[in-house]
Amino acid sequence: MSSYLSSTIKQFEYYKSLGDKTFKQLTFDELQWQSHEDANSISIIVKHIVGNMLSRWTNFLTEDGEKEWRHRDEEFNATFNTYEDLITTWETGWKCLFDAITPLTKDDLERIIYIRNQGHTVTEAINRQLAHYSYHIGQIVFLGKLLKGSDWESLSIPKGNSTAYNDDKFSKAKGKRHFTDDL
Template sequence: MPLAKLYLTDLRTRMRGLKTLGEGAMQQLGDNDWHTALAEEGNSAAVLVQHLSGNMHSRWAALRSGYREGQDGESAGRNRDAEFEERTLSAPELWTLWNAGWAAFLDAIDHLSPADLMRPLTIRGEAHTVLEACQRQVAHYSGHVYQLILLTKTLRGTGWQTLSVARGQSAAFNAAMFSKEERQKPT
C-alpha cells in the first residue's frame, strides 16, 4: 500500500478512535459535571466541546466534499474566544455540538485522496500542506480529548470506568491478546 494511502487509512481509524475515547468520558459525566472546571482558569467539559466543535467546523467544514484550493482553515465567521466562554448549554446540546464538529472533520478527511496530502492549505494565512494541517489537528484534538478524559476521571473519582486496560490487568489483557493472535493464525 502506498505510504499516503496508508497514512490516510491510519488517520481515519485513529481519529475515530479518539472520538470514541472522548465519548466514553462524556458518557460518564453527570448533569452537574459538564460545566465544572478543575481550576479557576480551567476548561469545563462544555467549553472543551464548544472549542473542539468550533475548531473542526472552522478548519474542515469547507472541505467536507473534498479538497478545494484556496480554502483557509479559519472561517471568517468563527468567534474562537466565544468557544471558551462558559454557556448554559445542556448535555443534549453539547452532544449535538460534539457530533456536528466531528462530522465536519471526519467527512473532510474521508474525502481526502493521497494526492491531496501535498497540496497547499492555509490556516489563519499560514501555509501548510494538507498533511501538515492534518498532523496539526491530530495533536490539537488529542490534547483536548485527553483533557476531557482527565477532567472526567477526576470528577468521577472512584466511580470512573476505565476506557483502557484497567490497573492491575495488563498481564491478563496481554495474555488474551496473544491467545487471540494464536487462534487467528492459519493452521
C-alpha cells in the same frame, strides 16, 4: 499513503470514542464543572474543539482554516444549556471533520492549504489537528476521571489488568491490524 488516510480516520474515531465514553459517565452538571473561574470545564473544551473543527474543516481545501466567522475567544464561555445541546454540537464538529477527510485521496495529501495564511500540506494539517484534538480529549478524560473518582470506568487497560491484556494479544497470530480494531 492510502494507509495513512485510513489510519488517520481510525485515530480520529478513537479519540472521538474517548470523548463519547467520558460523556456517558458524567452528568450535565459534571460537564460544566470548573476547578476555578479561569479553568475550562469539559463543556468549554468541547465548544473549543468544535469551533476549531468547523473552522479548520469547512471548505478546507479552498479556504483558510481560520474562518472570519470564527470567534475563538467566545469558545471559552460556557453556553450549553443541556447535555443534548453539548452532544449535538460535538457530533456536528466530528461530522464536519469526517466529511472533509473521508473523500481525500493520496493525491490530495501534498496539496497546500492555509491556516492563518501559513501553508501546510494536507498531511501536515491533518497531523496538526490530530495532535490538537487528542491533547484536548486527554483533558476531557482527565477531568472525567477526576470527577468520577473510584466510580470511573476505565477507557483503556484498567490498573492491574496489563498481564491479562497482553496474554490475550500475544495469544493471537501476528498480523497487520489497527490497535482500535477490537475496542
